[in-house]
Amino acid sequence: MNFHAIASIYRFEMSRFFRTIGQSVVSPVLSTSLYFVVFGAAIGSRIQEVDGLDYGAFIVPGLIMLTILTQSVSNAAFGIYFPKFIGTIYEVLSAPISFVEIVIGYVGAAATKSFLIGVIIYITANFFVDLPVSHPFWMLAFMLLTCISFALFGFIIGIWAENFEQLQLVPLLVITPLAFLGGAFYSLSMLPPVWQTISLFNPVVYLISGFRWAFFDQADVPVVASLLAVAAFMLLCLGAIALIFRTGWKIRA
Amino acid sequence: MQDPIISIEGLHKVYDSGFTALADVDLEIQRGEIFALLGPNGAGKTTLISAICGLVRQTSGKIAVDGHDTLEDFRKARGMIGLVPQEVSLEPFEKVLNTIRFSRGLFGKPADESHLESILRELSLWDKRDSRTSQLSGGMQRRVLIAKALAHEPEILFLDEPTAGVDVELRKAMWDTVNRLRERGVTIILTTHYIEEAEAMADRIGIISKGRILLVENKKDLMARLGGKQMTIELVEPVDTIPDNLAPFGLGRSEDGHELIYDYDTTADRSGIASLLSAISSEGLKVKDVHTRQSSLEDIFVGLLHEDGAS
Known part of the structure; x- marks a missing residue:
């Protein structure tokens, strides 16, 4: 294992994050505060409780998930797309490193960035609502697994993308709608039965449900199903990346 | 090796x-x-x-x-x-x-x-x-x-x-x-x-x-091996055609007729320069100047590509 290479890629990618630390931190704090103003204060004042929980607190896990999903995908996609775009990818491809090391470096950095943003949102949320965490270990585990698996997905998008429009396409058209429809701001039990069944086909439902369980000990779907969903998604992405590097698709002519 | x-x-x-x-x-x-x-x-x-x-x-x-x-x-x-x-x-x-x-x-x-x-x-x-x-x-x-x-x-x-x-x-x-x-x-x-x-x-x-x-x-x-030499003979008076007794040397002629161009092989036993100059003299042509040029790598490169039909 070429640990120096992994560390180099990781540090290089993280330095991009710290170069723009202002917008990296201010942006999620601002958007979280806005969500609390809109959903927590304006709408939340009409919805007193959901599943016995204060609405402001109820939306926090979904809010964190929504952000880390989009951030993981965007960060990882940009991380590998940008060297492709400016041509510096040659250096990574000609270095004595395997695809596993490349993935650990890029995906690890992207996952770290979104994990940090998730933590920042959690801290910000504590200023607005009382936020107990029933299962701290599982809360961190769900967050970490989600960051990693969606960063893997973002890595695939970054390799696939041929321009900046394509880079934004999947986060905007797939991830955000799935997160909004995945129970970020409501409980599945609030939906008509047909929509409850349809929602079970949305993978994000499992993530948000499992994450909400870690906070409030309440879930829309069994926790084991949530864990299996994340694990399955991660394995699927890893398999796809292995195939990409074996065939050289879009990276090695 | x-x-x-x-x-x-x-x-x-x-x-x-x-x-x-x-x-x-x-x-x-x-x-x-x-x-x-x-x-x-x-x-x-x-x-x-x-x-x-x-x-x-x-x-x-x-x-x-x-x-x-x-x-x-x-x-x-x-x-x-x-x-x-x-x-x-x-x-x-x-x-x-x-x-x-x-x-x-x-x-x-x-x-x-x-x-x-x-x-x-x-x-x-x-x-x-x-x-x-x-x-x-x-x-x-x-x-x-x-x-x-x-x-x-x-x-x-x-x-x-x-x-x-x-x-x-x-x-x-x-x-x-x-x-x-x-x-x-x-x-x-x-x-x-x-x-x-x-x-x-x-x-x-x-x-x-x-x-x-x-x-x-x-x-x-x-x-x-491939780099031949070229000698250019500048004449005082131009020639319209290359005289018959200079034909065996395979000379080239510049457009204005003021120069005769002679390609020769430096690795050959005889370059033929002495006999060429003697033949020119016996033909009554007056020589103004003589200079030689070694083929560059570029000439060799272009020559090889021409042989290959690439350019």
């Missing part, structure tokens, strides 16, 4: 589009030499370098770097190579020193700030170590690429068109750098369009056209 540091056997590359970029390439690069790969655009120079460095997947054939197969033992093979690409590709917002640290780490080498400092000083970039690469001039950016390629102390350095688009001064400075690297035992393979670059620096020349290696030869031998 030394054992080669790079050995290529039957290398074939066909792109997905069906274009054959390399066809049955066999090539050996000797340890410590400067090897210049010449060829027209699209000849396969960059594809050949890319295949050795792992940027392009070979369709068939074998490439070994110091005995390490580039596919089966890619870590050892690639670890010995530094690559300076044709295009200037740098992370625009990163500082010079950071980008070089990144390159060293990528090749599995532990941090060595003094080594990086010596590289930057040698390439006159030390003062710019904290500048963003986008703030540098084109020439400096090219030097940063060289610094990046040297950061992990490679034994083999590939320079893909290293002086394309750079001014004369920088080109000479790069030649000096390359010569210093050779003195340290680094094997250098360069592709170039500038024949004078190959002529000035290379120990051996390879000519590639349409994905095939047409010729690989020691530069001096090549020039001696």
Whole structure:
């Protein structure tokens, strides 16, 4: 294992994050505060409780998930797309490193960035609502697994993308709608039965449900199903990346 | 003969589009030499370098770097190579020193700030170590690429068109750098369009056209073997036609008839110069001046490509 290479890629990618630390931190704090103003204060004042929980607190896990999903995908996609775009990818491809090391470096950095943003949102949320965490270990585990698996997905998008429009396409058209429809701001039990069944086909439902369980000990779907969903998604992405590097698709002519 | 540091056997590359970029390439690069790969655009120079460095997947054939197969033992093979690409590709917002640290780490080498400092000083970039690469001039950016390629102390350095688009001064400075690297035992393979670059620096020349290696030869031998000489005889009075008794010499005539041109072989037992001058004199032609010219590598290159039907 070429640990120096992994560390180099990781540090290089993280330095991009710290170069723009202002917008990296201010942006999620601002958007979280806005969500609390809109959903927590304006709408939340009409919805007193959901599943016995204060609405402001109820939306926090979904809010964190929504952000880390989009951030993981965007960060990882940009991380590998940008060297492709400016041509510096040659250096990574000609270095004595395997695809596993490349993935650990890029995906690890992207996952770290979104994990940090998730933590920042959690801290910000504590200023607005009382936020107990029933299962701290599982809360961190769900967050970490989600960051990693969606960063893997973002890595695939970054390799696939041929321009900046394509880079934004999947986060905007797939991830955000799935997160909004995945129970970020409501409980599945609030939906008509047909929509409850349809929602079970949305993978994000499992993530948000499992994450909400870690906070409030309440879930829309069994926790084991949530864990299996994340694990399955991660394995699927890893398999796809292995195939990409074996065939050289879009990276090695 | 030394054992080669790079050995290529039957290398074939066909792109997905069906274009054959390399066809049955066999090539050996000797340890410590400067090897210049010449060829027209699209000849396969960059594809050949890319295949050795792992940027392009070979369709068939074998490439070994110091005995390490580039596919089966890619870590050892690639670890010995530094690559300076044709295009200037740098992370625009990163500082010079950071980008070089990144390159060293990528090749599995532990941090060595003094080594990086010596590289930057040698390439006159030390003062710019904290500048963003986008703030540098084109020439400096090219030097940063060289610094990046040297950061992990490679034994083999590939320079893909290293002086394309750079001014004369920088080109000479790069030649000096390359010569210093050779003195340290680094094997250098360069592709170039500038024949004078190959002529000035290379120990051996390879000519590639349409994905095939047409010729690989020691530069001096090549020039001696293929490099004929040309003598131009300036006449006081022009001639309309070449006189009959000068016909056996196969002379050429300039458009205005003031010059007679004689090609001869320096390696032949007799050059025929004395008998030609005597024949000219007996013909009553008055000679104003005589000068000779050695064929350049460019003449040889163009001649070979014409034979191959490439240009």
